[in-house]
Amino acid sequence: MVLKIDKSVVSVDWLFKNLDNQKLIIFDATILKVTAKKEVSSDEKQQIKGAFFFDIQKTFSDENAPFPNTVLSAKTFEVKAQQLGINQDSCIVVYDDLGIYSSPRVWWMFQLMGFTNIAVLDGGLPAWNSKNYPTEKPINHSPKKGNFIATYQSEKIKCTADVLSFIKSDSFLIADARSKGRFLATEPEPRNDVKGGRIPNSVSLPYSEIVENNLMKSEEDLRAVFNKINPKNKDFIFSCGSGITASVLALGAEIAGIKNHSVYDGSWTEWGITDGLPIENN
Known part of the structure; x- marks a missing residue:
């Protein structure tokens, strides 16, 4: 069946x-x-x-x-x-x-x-x-x-070149699923060769903020979380350390009825290792 x-x-x-x-x-x-x-x-x-x-x-x-x-x-x-x-x-x-x-x-x-x-x-x-x-x-x-x-489905994934070109875009918002401390560079990265900091113009949304007692928050609560950081309804690009918890944000967005989202596959590991990319850390 x-x-x-x-x-x-x-x-x-x-x-x-x-x-x-x-x-x-x-x-x-x-x-x-x-x-x-x-x-x-x-x-x-x-x-x-x-x-x-x-x-x-x-x-x-x-x-x-x-x-x-x-x-x-x-x-x-x-x-x-x-x-x-x-x-x-x-x-x-x-x-x-x-x-x-x-x-x-x-x-x-x-x-x-x-x-x-x-x-x-x-x-x-x-x-x-x-x-x-x-x-x-x-x-x-x-x-x-x-x-x-x-x-x-190529629209569901972004590479470093894509993210770099969208940093100042009015159409995309980069949301980072790492902890607030890693986002602000007040906590060290778990990988020693990765710089601290964040992608310029990105916003912090730790994946733990859309999970409660091991369960995804309700559709209504998730919609409120995403709307709060994205009032202009831009297309989301989700990032994290290496693409794992960015996918939690993608799942949350889907539950909330948000369809225009993608995952930055290399995420902060790639961004924080690659020379020549802009970094904010204060």
């Missing part, structure tokens, strides 16, 4: 109700925060029953790129998605162990590749565990090759 998702997030109750649907694919997209001290050991790790691991950093990022979490080409993404058993009629739910952190990055990547029947599990594993819904030790899956086809 075809399973269609009409929202960008689904509840744990919805997922539990549809857990046995043959079209459903569940991805655990957990990654370690760049500021985290240690990983969960393999003996402690649990996944939602039937979930596959979606490896953002190794399998679904360009490891030959100079910056972390660089998106793959459409063709490479297509091949790797097929290897995970994804079909054109699949329904994907993606989550992470931290509630809302890395899972929106996977949601955004599939949006970039033209696949929209995907949602983030609101609250992630903590919300799932709060209901005592079934989990299991990670299992090595060998899925049958899928027929997923990527249809690249």
